[in-house]
Amino acid sequence: MKSAVETLNPTRVRLTVEVPFEELKPSLDAAYKKINQQVTVPGFRKGKIPARVIDQRFGRGAVLEEAVNDALPKFYTDAVNEGDLNPLGQPEVDITELKDGEVLAFTAEVDIRPALEIPDYSGIEVTVDAVEVTDEDVDKAVEQLRDRFASTTPVERAAAEGDVVTIDLEAKVDGEILEDGVAQGVSYTIGSGELLDGIDEAVTGLEAGSSSTFTSELKGGSAQGKEAEVKVDVTAVAARELPELDDDFAQLASEFDTLEELRADSRKRLEQSKVYEQATQAQEKVLDALLELVEVPIPEKLLEDEVNTRKHNLEHHQLGQMGMDLDGYLKIQGKTAEEFDAELREQAEKGIRTQFVLDELVNKEKLSVGQEELTEHLMRRAQSSGMSPDQFAQAVVEGGQVPMLVGEVARGKALAVVVEAATVKDTNGEVVDLEDEEEDGTAETVEAASEEPAPESGDAAAEGQEASEKAAKTGETGETGA
Incomplete structure (x- = not known):
């Protein structure tokens, strides 16, 4: 086999390959054997049909096609190795000459990894943020831990920011209630932003047993992206109570004995x-x-x-x-x-x-x-x-x-x-x-x-997903298309 490499551009080459016919013999033998197993000729047992009979009945061209298809991957790989190439993806192969008993010639165009020159990189200088932890950073971390240990107490008053309300939701689009637009017994902290836009304003000021209606664009579900009329019924209001920041809290929330050690x-x-x-x-x-x-x-x-x-x-x-x-x-x-x-x-x-x-x-x-x-x-x-x-x-x-x-x-x-x-x-x-x-x-x-980058966890879509996951974990029913 002879091969030559022509560079078309820094990332693509054309291989020109010429194969003496005798190198096709193993593939020709395999082609006759394969055809033998697939066809039936009267007077011959299956698998015992002579090559000349196959040529007469089905044509030498069919045998050559089968043999070439079998042999091409090997010859292409040999040419790639001979040219010391790093191909990317599949080649575009074109058979340029096929003379029975004489020669097989083909070209193959393929993308390759470009040859790169890596210069001296020792002079690279970059500036990064300094490692600085302020008292405010520590305060915020402790407050987040404190928030996790908050308790709730039912109250008989209008709901306010920070309260936990239990609500039922019903979403309509064009006057029709959505099949996936009904949810009951959903627990929601006012001001958390974990549900629909506009819900904070809708429930603030409502007492248990009260309801209101607001309009919001649905973030998911069958009517995603559409404006919906959402009815919200408040069934319970509970105030969140945070534990005191003292040594008792440190012992409750961590393995430490004092708040100073926790901080x-x-x-x-x-x-x-x-x-x-x-x-x-x-x-x-x-x-x-x-x-x-x-x-x-x-x-x-x-x-x-x-x-x-x-x-x-x-x-x-x-x-x-x-x-x-x-x-x-x-x-x-x-x-x-x-x-x-x-x-x-x-x-x-x-x-x-x-x-x-x-x-x-x-x-x-x-x-x-x-x-x-x-x-x-x-x-x-x-x-x-x-x-x-x-x-x-x-x-x-x-x-x-x-x-x-x-x-x-x-x-x-x-x-x-x-x-x-x-x-x-x-x-x-x-x-x-x-x-x-x-x-x-x-x-x-x-x-x-x-x-590829994933959608950021801080965007509205991810927040809606997190709210759904929280509802599922706490056994709350249904989704509102939010």
Whole structure:
């Protein structure tokens, strides 16, 4: 076999391959054998039909077609290996010549990983937020803990902000009650923003046994995005009472004996969290600085496929689980379809550039992934997926995703090398030591840069989902399409 490589552009090549006919013999033999098992010829036992009879009855062309289809993948792979190429996706193959008994010739156009030059990255400098925990930060953390231990007491008065009301809801669109627009016995804290827009104003000032009607745009359900007339009946009002901030509360809410010890522990935890956030910020900024140093041509088809995959995952998995379609999501985000597509394309391009650059660094620095490193990464991925390590490992193996995980770890190690060589200072001008944080977080930073973003947990859609989950956990019935 002879092969030649023609570079069409930095990310695409054309292979020209010529195969002597004798190299097709194994595939020809296999073709005759396969046809033998599929056809019946009077006077011959199945599987014992001579080749000349098959040629006469079914045509030599059918045999050649079967043989070529069988042989092409091997010859293409041999040509790729001979050309030392890194193909991306499937090739476009064109048979240019097929002479029986003489020669098979074909061309194959395919996208390839571009050859990259990684410049000196030791001069990268980035600035990150300083790790500072204020008394106000500690106060807020303790207040959040205190809020979790609040108790409720039924009251016979009008509901006010902060009260917990038990309500029944009924939503109508165009005068018709929605099948999924009725909910009873829903517990709601006024001012929490966990249900429909306008509900706080509707229930404030109502006593048990009172009702009101308001208009709101539904965030989910069968009439998502439509204006609904919602009737709310208040069946009970309860005041929330917070425990006193004293040593007794510290003993109730933690393993500490005094409030001072609880506050000290809260400060320590906040500092640890901010250190982790600082390290993640440093990794992201160093990665961005590295990408700016390298010219990375991207195959257009690869980029289009990546954009389509991200869009499909968002529409059919992430948003689907939240009972929302793309139009509703864009409305909540305040984006046009064109703006969304442009952002998605930009994110997809960054993900591809990240992989190309860090993969090149893996090769340049001769980095490898040990079994222990792979296991640790698998454990972290399993935890974030909500699966047990055994379940996640089984899914990875059955899905043939082990190389993907190895690549994530390797790219994380490559980024760690760059972060270690970079100068990282905080906003106070102090040099930040990231040695303890690099190894744990770089794989996750790379993964985040390479994946499509999930809807943010702070947006209205996610808040509506969280409210539904809370209702389900407490045994409350129905959803209002909120």
